[in-house]
Amino acid sequence: MLNIDNLHATAADTKILKGLNLSIGTGEVHAIMGPNGSGKSTLAHVLAGRDGYEVTDGSVTFLDSELLDMLPEERAWHGIFLGFQYPIEIPGVNNTYLLKAALNARQKFHGEPEIDAAQFLRVIKDKARLMQMEQSFLNRSVNEGFSGGEKKRNEIFQMAVLEPRLAILDETDSGLDIDALKIVAAGINALRSEDRSFLIVTHYQRLLDYIEPDVVHVLAGGQIIKSGDKSLALELEARGYDWVLEETSSA
Amino acid sequence: MPAKNSEVKKLVDKKYRHGFVTDIGSDTIPPGLNEDVIRLISRKKDEPQFMLDWRLKAYRHWVTLREPDWAKLDIDPIDYQDISYYSAPMQNDDGPKSLDEVDPKLLETYEKLGIPLHERAALAGVAVDAVFDSVSVTTTFRDKLADAGVIFCPFSDAVKDYPELVEKYLGSVVPYRDNFFAALNSAVFSDGSFVYIPKGVRCPMELSTYFRINEAKTGQFERTLIIADEGSHVSYLEGCTAPMRDENQLHAAVVELVILKEAEIKYSTVQNWYPGDEEGRGGIYNFVTKRADCRGTNSKVSWTQVEAGSAITWKYPSCVLRGENSVGEFYSVAVTNNMQQADTGTKMLHIGANSRSTIVSKGISAGHAQQSYRGLVKIFPTAHNTRNHTQCDSLLMGKHSGAHTFPYMEIKNPTAIVEHEATTSKIADDQLFYCRQRGLSEEDAVNMIVNGFCKEVFRELPMEFAVEAQALLNVSLEGAVG
């Protein structure tokens, strides 16, 4: 589904990604872990097309299209979803309204009719229930006055409504207490399916207690330096990152 | 350059949907202003003597005045002798008795503007007074309103039919000596709307006046007077458009609201006069004096304005909060793009005890436009336990746009609580990216964020007009980002 080949990227003239390779198959869940400053969030933002990063080399294909040529919204229409680490507040813009506009923009791109209003309302109510969100949240401004946990739940709720092909979740677990973490994980698990892939960026193994990844990668110094199965995450939790770094540098 | 000019023209045509001219015969007096012109206007309208006397007093005062220069506006000089002060579409001597006698071209004009005047086609629950250049063309639902005791008619009819009300209230809120443009309007105003809501009546429909400038080289000087008698309630809306022309046209209106005990007026404006082209050619000069006098206990006025058009806007709808517990509100969205300039805001004069006021002003400035909020909150020594809250936000789009804030607070009573907050910022890149990540195009994302920014004001508008205002905002800002 996603193929990243030798990706180099800089931000403010600092090299951050230095030849990253990663391939995610359809229906797979990949976790990316790594020390602070290793380039995890940069990877998420480069994939979503945020300004301020420059790709200096390499390529990314997504569902057979060249991803890096697309505008952020085009990537969204093709099925990329980014769950933000720090979701922004947008005063006055209604949560539900944003989702409806987003869905319809995608429908239009695919040459399909607008979403039926009644059906849309049913969908968002179902998904809100899944995320244990109060109805009132739907009619509030996007993230305005939400607590940290509420913002993260809102991100997963949006993902549930938009039904992406590839969900990139950037430190979705940070700042969550254990109850909120369980709700968020349950939401993500409910969305796992054969034709949907996940790229979960996280600093802690904690989230992976609830979401079982197919592959775990270690990102350090702008490259994937080690990949393995779920046990790698446990080992990282127990032993930290230093041993992986040493292993790679001696190799 | 002709090719490029026509491209620009096309672009502007697309943006300003109301720029057409109606080809209709008109009775237009030659340009110029003197006492004879005023006598002529008064005679054409068959006015009683008191009106002519008042106009002449106003004119004699006006000639002693100079244009105000304190606003942050850069205006080419106006030649007041080069303007025609009266223009009316040709019609029978007596004027049309019913809609069937109104020139079909006029009806078509309003149809095109989205204001059908046939009652069967009209917006349900909205009565319309249609003012075309200097005169009122027709007023819908007059009979239905009359059943409720509500008077809603052209100003010129009111002068003849209800001279005692006009004489009592005209100039009682905005005296002809008030300012340069108010004096000019008092001397030459030709028509406008008159509303009287009797005691205890809740007006059964929304009232609305639609102003249209059509004729070239004319000014429009309308005057609106609304009296809400004790315990009454009315919601009133005005809209305005004009053709696209290369020269500037002058619009100097006066609106007076009289609000007695326990009464309430909600006054909404969607101002979409032609703003001029991208180079700043043409457009309406809009100088407006609007004031509400809350005379009685528990009276309330609420101004809501969406100012999108005009090359120049000079406008400060004000509230004189004389009555105890009276309430004044001002909700404003002003959008300026390209070369537009606006200096707008409000005055809240707290005289009565326990009076309260709220100001919410949202300014959006794009292109090379310059916009100023100018406001005064004054607490008189008599005004115990009053409150004001002002929120004044500006959004900038573009390196060459400007947003300025000039709030005055004069507080002479210690029990008052006066709070003022203001922010100026541009649309955050983070907000744009968030929306685009969810799949919105950049333009849609901007529109959505701008509408969100203005939401507090839009929700004060009657439903139908909120939708119109939102669409207008999007059109006004077309091309502002990119």
Next chain:
Amino acid sequence: MKKNIQDRDTRSAAALTTIEAVFKKLQAEPAADIPAWLQPTREKAFANFRETGFPRAKDEDWKYTNLTSFAERSAAYLSNQPLAATNKTAGNFLTDLPETENEIRIVFVNGLHRPDLSTAIKPDSGLKLTPYSTADSSTSEEILHQQPADPNVLIALNTAFLADGLAVQVANDKKVETPIHVVFISDGQPCATQPRLSIDIGFNAHAFVIQHHISTGESLTNAVTSINCAEQSQLLFVRLQNESDESIHVANQVVRVATDSLFTSIGIDFGGQLARNDLAVDLCGEQARANLYGLFMINGQRHVDNHLQIDHHAAHTTSQENYRGILSDTARGVFNGKIIVHAGADGTDAQMSNRNLLLSERAEINTKPELEIYTDDIKCAHGATTGQLDMHAMFYLRARGIPEASARMMLVSAFAQEIIDHLRSATPALADYLNLQMNKQLPDIA
């Protein structure tokens, strides 16, 4: 009303005519103690003053403050100056001054430097303090070079009648830790003093200057301070105005702040019958910063007007303003803060706050926080509030057993602390002194 305005303008014009006659007389027979090198500058400034004239009643910058009494008192007093003070009266003022840590104290009385009352000026490798009356030719040139480029009418008047002043020059990389405390005393004789301070902080240098005005009787002060902060420098500037209840005090500070430097100003007005202060800061270089704090506390029929203007000329400049007013009896306060963000000053962050406490039925405050913004990549916010003491806090204190009067004083003092606290880290002694001064006045105010 109209007649009143015309009357004001006529009176100011008459005062100006008198002042012109005084100036001509001084020109013909110059006083001995005026440095000769000042003469051409004085003449040029007078021409400027003559042309501009006193502010007219309709002048927007003088909307709430009437300068007629200043004009008339200037006309009456200027012919008397300069006047030497008796040692006795001047000495009395000094006993009451704060004991700030190891300060260098420079005293001026009735506009003239008094070495006998000042700390002996030692030649220091990095810090040069020069009274104008003793300036050599190179220093006088430097002083003249630092004249405000575009003087307003009051600065022009100050320059036209300038007799003495102090130049503070801090060399590159020099960090002056000791406060430089400049005290301007008017001893009550009828003279119009024109104090002048010019402060020049070199590259990467630090300094701390206190400009302190005290007086008795019907004094008249027209002070001017010009400040230049070179790149990467830091200046803490404190202005204390504690003149008599009958005094008229106007002051201008003109400040230029260069790249990466920080200017902090704390202005305190406790005195004056009529006080007007204009602080204009130009942030000229990238990442220049200005923090302006102010406190005024007035009662009786006094009037204090604070005008601030910050011009953001360069990218990534930052300013912060926090002014607080406490007013009682029939006192009248004015706050006018203006932030101008010029084209090109992208990344500007400007924040302004003005809060006022009205403690009596007839006290009055006029506040006008303005923004003028000519580019889009900025963050600006301002806020202003006016109200009484918080009734809930009052109740809380009284419920704990504190008598009403004490509770009021406690809350007023707390309101002022946010400004005074900015001084505490630099000089606890001065902060304590201010609290002492404030506490003396509190029973009359709260």
